[in-house]
Every structure is written in structure tokens, then in C-alpha cells.
Amino acid sequence: MYITITPQKLGDNYSQSAADFVEYLEKENLILEGENEEFFFNQYEDKISAKEVVRDIDGNTGKLKKIEPKFYSITVSPSKYELKRLQNSSEDLKRYTRELMKDYVACFNREINGKPISIDDIKYYAKIEHQRTFKGSDIQIRENQPFATKIMELQKEIRTIQSGEKEGGIKDLEKQIVKLEREAPHQQNGKRIVRGMQKEGNQSHIHIIVSRKDASNSLSLSPGSKYKSSEVMMKGKLVKRGFDRDQFFTKSEKTFDGTFGYKRNYVEIYRARKEFIKNPNFYFSALLQLPTNEKAIAFKLMRESGMPIQSIPTSSAQLALKVFNRLRRGVEVAIKSSSIGI
Template identity: 30%
Template structure:
């Protein structure tokens, strides 16, 4: 699950939302279907583009010309996650589930500010659009190498949701910026802007998906694992190696390992021993698996039941040969 908040330069968000709304209407223009893909939010499922533009552009009280007026949130499940949804709910059902999931993500977005009066998606002014495809642009290596053309549709499962959310809350009174990185360190600044932890917000999307859809996420598919592999220290990668071994055993150990990996990514453990010790009783079953001596030559081991079955077949075979 990839969730990203586009910065002001890419979103061109210091003026009207018209350009972005028109851009996100591209699939309706290209596909030219009788029934377009409507905008939606937590209250309505059929919202016209002009309603989106009018609402966002009018919700800018006390914002200067150089201030961001809105932000773009990209909610992109992996191809594995999309296939899972389609297997569970079918093509159309997967789309509806993704729309419902987007509402829950915006609940998490609101809560992440830790502001009084901003508790869920209903306290925000936001509009979302489900898109079924992605297209190559000039930045893609395939285009640079001449293998694909700009504007050509990308292969594979590409369903995702784009969200335009106003800088101001639904009352047009509270200023909210997800680009604030204080995380509460500057109390006065956080009081005005809200203390937004973008890493925690991105992580919440992954956790939400797993809990809502009972998705059995592999440790290597977690955001924490990717972050450690890309930016982590050697000790953190060693800790993940231990978790990987335990996570391969069963669903329960995998679930615990995923949770502990987030702590590894946050740098909570200085050593592997410290990581296992900090897990405590909640990870008891996982630790039992980890600390159990494993016999690697098990391919040649035959269970007692298999031995008895072989003896029974031999006796039967001998009896048949005698009767002949």
C-alpha cells in the first residue's frame, strides 16, 4: 500500500483547483463511457467536477496568494492487494471497497493532526476520484529508453484513488497542513497548524487495509521492511532478518513480526536481543518459534504414521502375491 501526499510544487496548489480537477477527469474523457466515474467523499457518491472545484476554491478563508489551498493524497494499493480485492469482491465490488477504504484513510488523515474539532473525514473538505489506469510520462525509464510512449497505458493492475483535500477544515476556520513536520515539538506551531506525522499516516493505510480486508501481508511487503532496507542501519537489517525467519512459520508469527518491524523501522531497538525482550508476552508464541532449534535436514524424516502405512501396504502386497 503506497500513500503519498503530493507537495505544493507538483500539485500546483497555490491557486484554483480547476487544473487538477480537469486533469483527474482524463479517464472520463479518454474512455468516453455512457456512465462516467463520479467524484465521491464520505457523504456523497455522485459528485460533479464543477462541485469539487467550487467547494475547494471557496474554502480559502485567510489564505494568502502564496499559501497552499489544497493537497493531493494518492492512495495506491499494490498489484497484489488489487488482485486480492478482485478475488474477494469481483471487479465492481473491488472498486466500491476501494472507495470505502478511501473514506477510512481520510478518517486517519483527520486524526493525524491531533486538533480539537478535527476527528474524522466529516471534519474535512475533500473529494476523491477512483482511477483504473496509470499512464507513462517523460520521467519513466521506459519512455526515456524509447520502449514506451508518453501517455501509453501502463500494464498490470493500476487501480488507485486520488483525493483533493482543502487546506482549511469543513468550517473554513481551521488551517491544516500535512506538510508540517514538527510532530508536536514546537507546541505553538502545532497548535496553529496541527502536528502531522506523514510516516505514521502512510503506515496507517497499510494497517487499515490489513485489518479491514483480513489481508495476510508478508513481512517483505510492509512499508517498515522497505524503509529499513533502503535507509536502515546494519543492526536494523539484522533485526529484520530474525523477524523474517519467524514470520515464515505461520499467520500468527507473521502478524507479530509485522508489528515488531515497525518498531525496528522507528529505531526502537539497539540490538536483536533487545528487540525480542521488548516484545514481551504479546509475542510469546512468536518467540517460541524463533528460539526453537530447527533441524534443517528434515526432508529425509518420515513420521511414525507414514512408517505404519508403509508396513500395512507391504503386508497387503505380500498377501496378494501368496494368493497368486
Template identity: 30%
Template sequence: MYINITTSETGDNKGSCGALVNYLEKENRDKKSLDRHEKWFNGNSNGIRPHEVRIGIDNNIAKLGKEDSKFFLINISPSQKELAHLISQYGEEGAKERLKEFAIGVMDEYAKNFKRDTIRDHRDLLWFGKLENYRYYGYNDKEVKNGTKQRGERKEGQQLHLQIIVSRKDITNRIKLSPQNTSRGKNASHSAKLGQFDRTAFKQSGETLFDEIFGFERGLKERMDYANTMKNGTAKQKAQLHAVSALAERYPQLQTSHLTDSFMKDINTEKHSDVGGLLSSIAGGAWGLFEMLLEPAFDASGGQQTVASEEERKRRRRKKNQGMKR
């Protein structure tokens, strides 16, 4: 699940949202009949017209200056595997409607992330969503760069995704709400007073919500916290995750959501001092997998050695670069 917040696909969110609304109408311009147009939606209606979106957002800017952001764009893009899961359950048209319902839940999480007493769910926000059926190759795509695809050509496979325009101001046009505010206070209560928005927590909540609503069993390597740990974690966290990943490939029963939640929490809080401690905890749990540690083919230290050696190579490169700069 890919969830991202940007200023605007048209590159400007400090003025009218008209250009963005017009851009997001691109698929409708290829449909001659108005009945076939994909309408805008929110928590109250599924038949909102483009001009209503523009007027609603553009008029909700009380006390915002010329250089202040007036709105934000939230992109919700399920993976091919997630879309296949939805379509197998509900059919293509049914999947579209369920994605719109899912978007309402995502906007509930967006509202909660501001941690304001008066901003509780999507009804406290001014927002409009649009479902899109296709994605197109851009100049940054490797296929365009190597000449195998043309810019503007449709991408293959299921590409259903959602675009949501949300006002900077709340539904009452009184409170400023910015997902760009990542200021951290002295503690949790001080951060809430500053209006801090935790983007990582928001994206994680969308992934968790999808799994809960649609009964999607997410593999370990498909999890957002897996990618974050592999990218930003400590050497010890990466070593433990590498070892668990190798183990999970051999024992698929480890890849159920409640089990992965448990050992991902242990890894991220560094509950265990080394790989062996983590694996012993897994083997000694209620999962009946003690025999895995007895198999000679499984090397519990391999992940730690791999990650440690990679960290050592990075350290040497940094040292070499520093020497060259001197």
C-alpha cells in the same frame, strides 16, 4: 501500499483547483456515456460532479494569502498484490467500491494526524476523491527512456488507484491544516500545538488500515517500516533486520502480522544488543522455532557482517571524497 501527499499533479496549488479537477477527468473524456463516467465521491456522496468539486475547494479559502497553498493532493496506490487480493475477494467492481470505502478510512487517519480536538475524522475535512483505472508511462519511466514504451501509453496490469483533493481549510473554513507542517516542538504536546503533521505515521496508518480491513497478510519485505529501516536505520538495526529477513524466508510462519509487528518493534527500539540476542528472543518465544538456531546452514552473523561491511565501504568512500575536496 503507496500513499503520497503532493501539492498538485498540475504543479500549482496556490490558485484554483480547476486545472487539477480537469486533469483528473481524463479517463471520463474517453467515455461517451455519462452513465459510464467515474464520479467523484466523499463520505457523503458517490455522485459528485466535477464543477461541485471545483466550487467547493475554491470557495473554502478564507484568510489564505495569494502564495498560500489552497489544497493538497493525496495519492493512494495499492500494489499489484494488494489489488489481486481485493479482486479475488470482491470482484473488479466490488474492489472499486471497497477502495472508495477504504479512502474514507484513510481520510479519518489524515484528520487524526493533526492532533486537534476539533478535527476528529473525515467529516471535519473538505475533500473529494476520484478512482482511476489506469496509469500511463511518463518521461521519467525507464521504459520511456530506453524506448520500449511511449510516453502516454497505458501501463500493464491492474492499476486501480485513488486521487483525493483535500482543502487546506477544514470543513468550517476556519482552521488551517497543512500536511507540509513538519515543525517539531519541545515535546509531544508542543508539537500538537504547532499543528505538526507526521507524514510517515500517516502513510503507515494507511498500510495498517488496509491489512486490518481486508485481512491482507503482508510479507516482511512488503512492509513500509522494513523499507524505512533498510534505508534510514542504524547499522545494528539493518543487520538484525537482514538476519530476520533471511530467517523469515525459511520459516514463513514468522511472516504473520502480529509476529512481524513484534520483532519490528524490537529492532526499531534496539531492544537487543546484537543479532544473536534478537534471534534467541524469537527462538525462545511461543513460536517453537528453537531448532532453527541449531541448523548449520543458517548463519546468524551473516546479516551483521554484510551490513557492517557495507557501512565500512561507505565510510571509506566519504573519507576519500573529503580528501579529494581538500
């Protein structure tokens, strides 16, 4: 499960309207028809129009400055193993979203009229998507890049020959390109994986737009707060503040597992991924102490996430910085995609 929480920005400035983001989330509906379309939804309603989402989010920004986020984007991306537990991706993920947002409000250290924040105190809209494309940050693109660069160089050389700027054998260059296309380490359906290519398999995930202001448009609720839990004097009153991100990510996993009966492996747990950053020796020790079948699954999951695990240590004496540095690059990519501000 990978979850990101980000304020929406355009360059150095925060988006002043949700219109562009909502339009982006409508991209799949441009190629779908009728019953296959995915509508926005919230805690109680289905089939909410894009126009209503923009109007409601943009109209709930009272007293926020241009330098402050107007809304946050939460992206929830279950793994392919988690998705296998679902009977109906759209309906199951919709049900999970509504439980997840209860976890979200429970992680605010805030009160409204002396009561903890409830699901009815926030304004959010969500949408299920079923497609993904490869991005530059994906390991497949990164590891294919040397081949892509060489192919582009050869293609450029072919164009210069065709234009008469230089002489050379085009057929030999074309053969080199075919060879490079075939040798690229990451392929899909017999073709080199390139940026923008649609990923195969079940790619269902959730996009959530949540207003920075509460439903009454009077209180600011920031999941990007640097405070987990604290109190501060404001206008002569003692006010609670903060959002516990660690608690939210942990709750999101437990809610998914409880809802769909998913048995989470050690390397899939948010707490374990964070432990890798703070205490890699403990992380590897715990990994090596897993039962044989769970350890095998853990290694498989790690390989699929892009971690080079050929030299996992076999004793505590080998839990050294050399191994840590070898693995860190791959794991950090996964960790960054599942949290804010670790």
C-alpha cells in the same frame, strides 16, 4: 501501498484553483460512457460533479496567501497484489478511502473547540482511476532509455538521408532500429515500453483532493507540517499543531490489511522501507531471518520494484556499505513515492 501527499503547484507558485487538477482527473471519463464513468465522492456522498468539487474547494480558502497551498493531493496506489484482494475495485477502494480519511484526521495534533479533529471537520473529494501510463521515473523507461536514444539517433539519420543532406543506406538503418526495438529489456505485448504507453493489468488507484482549511473555513490543517506533535502560543493561547506522517502511513496499511484480509510482506511495510534508509544493516538482517516462503516473496517483490538483488548478503559480516549502495538506488525510488519528507 504507495501514498504521496503533495501541495499542488504550478512552477514556483501554488495553484490558486482546483480547476486544472480536477480537469486532469476527469481525463478517463472522456473515453468512458454511462455506467463506466467514475464520479467524485466524499465521506457521505457519491456521484459528485467536477463543477461542485471546484466550487467547494476554491470557496474554502479563507485568509490563505498566494504563497500558501490551497489544497493537497493525496494519491493512493495499491500494489497489484493488494488489488487482487479486492472483489470490486471501484466500490472496495471507495470504502477504503472513507476509512483512510478517518486515519488521516486522527494523525493531526489539532483540536477544534477542545475536541480532536473528526472526519466531519475536513473537506475532501476523491476519485477512483483505473488506468496508468509509464512515466520517465519508471524503471522500465529508465532502463529502456539507452535504446530509445539510439533509435532516435538512427531515425534522425534516416531523415537526413531522405532530405538529401547526406548519403547512406536507409534499409540497414531500419534493420538496426528493428533490432534495438526487440532488444530493449522492457517490453509489453511485444513492443518496447515507452513513455506515455498505457500500463497493462489492474492499475486502479485513488486521487484525493483535500482542502487546506477545515470544513468551517477557519482553521488551517497542513499534512505537510514539519511538526509531528507540538504546542505553541498563538494570540495568547496554547495551540496544538502538527501532523504525524509516519503514523498516517502505518495506519493506512493496517486499515487496508484489516479491511481486506491482506497479509503484508516485510518489504511492503512502510516501517521496513524507512528502516532501510536509517539502518540498512538491520533491514537486511530482518530480511534474511524471514521464513523461507516469506523471504522468497520478499525477493520477488524487490525485483519487481526494480531493486538489483543479485548480491543480497548471506551473513551479518557481509552486511556492508557495498551492498547498501548497490541496492539503495532502487529502493529510494519506491520510498520517495510513498512518503513526504523522510
